[in-house]
Every structure is written in structure tokens, then in C-alpha cells.
Amino acid sequence: MYALARGEASRVDLGTLGAVMSTLEELTGKPVGPADLLTAVTVPGPDREARAWLDGDASHLGEFGAYDWGGADPYSLGEPVRVGLDGELVIGGE
DSSP: OHHHHTTOOSSOOHHHHHHHHHHHHHHHSSOOOHHHHOOOOOOOOOOHHHHHHHHOOOTTGGGSOOOOOTTOOGGGSSOOEEEOTTSOEEETTO
């Protein structure tokens, strides 16, 4: 179960499933079946923007030189941008 929780296992062994059901039955005093433990989850596909990035061909990027900033220091331009805890963009020290 720990391997599943850590993402190190890709499937559940039937013996493990049986042991979990038995343990839960002992703890709760109620019958537990496989359907009580397994839930089907539909993972949405990528949206249009993500699909465009995924379908893009970046195999030739190494053929281009670095961007020419024209003598300007790119680190002195504008404000730093980061993603805040709520997922919104935070600009500068906001």
C-alpha cells in the first residue's frame, strides 16, 4: 500500500486488496467489498493550449542562437513574476 501511495506501484495485488478489505472489516465491523475501495477516475485531456504545446516540434531549437537583447541586461527589465499559492500570477513584491 505504501508503494501505491508513493506512486511506485502501477497495480494492486489481489492479496493486498484482500488484506485491506479484511482489516477494514475488523476495524469497522462492517462488510467491505472491492467496490468500496476502488473508484474509477476520468482524467481530463489537455486543453487546446496544452495540446498545441504538446504537438509542437521543439527538436530544432538547438539550431538557433541565444536571444539578442541588444545590449540590455534582461535581469534589469521589468519585475519578477511567480505563481502564488492560490495559482494567481504575482508580479514583483506584491
